[in-house]
Amino acid sequence: MKVEIWSDYACPFCYLGKRRFEKALDLFKHKDEVEVIFRSFELDPSMSKEVQSSMQELLAAKYGMSLEEAKAANDRVAEQAEQEGLVYRFATMIPTNTFDAHRLTQYAKKQGKMAEISERLFKAYFTDSLHIGDTETLIFLAQGAGLNGEEVSDLLKSDDYGEQVRADERLAGELGIRAVPCFVLDGKYAVTGAQPTEVFLNTLEQVWADREPV
Structure with a gap:
């Protein structure tokens, strides 16, 4: 089963929804067969990196x-x-533009560290009051997730992975996703908002039941 999560690191309900989904996944007996992918979505693409x-x-x-x-x-x-x-x-x-944070997440996906960097970015923003639009901060967070600091530095100096971010955002538009968080399960079921853990668990079980041959 594939679960795609559209979210933004500046969205308080995205971190909350992510945690509730993770609790549901821990209770789901087929959790080892669930692939979770974080998709990019910017609440305010026009936001400046330096906000007063x-x-x-x-x-x-x-x-x-x-x-x-x-x-x-x-x-x-x-x-x-x-x-x-x-x-x-x-x-x-510290409010800031999240585009580079999303580019870093796309890079982390290729390195098999998408889940780790997503959690670190959310915690950095909401709990640790770090500036996740700042290059040095992103390098620091990336290294803590086991990523190569020099590669991340080169990435952030370039336009790399920007198209992957835009592709996720275009796909959100095609699917009619206008607000986040949005959880899409197997491309057919959607759960929007930071729903209770029970809602996520019930949806996981329903999607799994529909997958099984009669």
């Missing part, structure tokens, strides 16, 4: 709310994350 506004300020401006309302909204998301064992530090997060 805080996460609270960006949220308030986007939805026309006060800073207090934005903080309250983020606090509610952080509470959900905490229930799944995740730590979200919205006050110190």
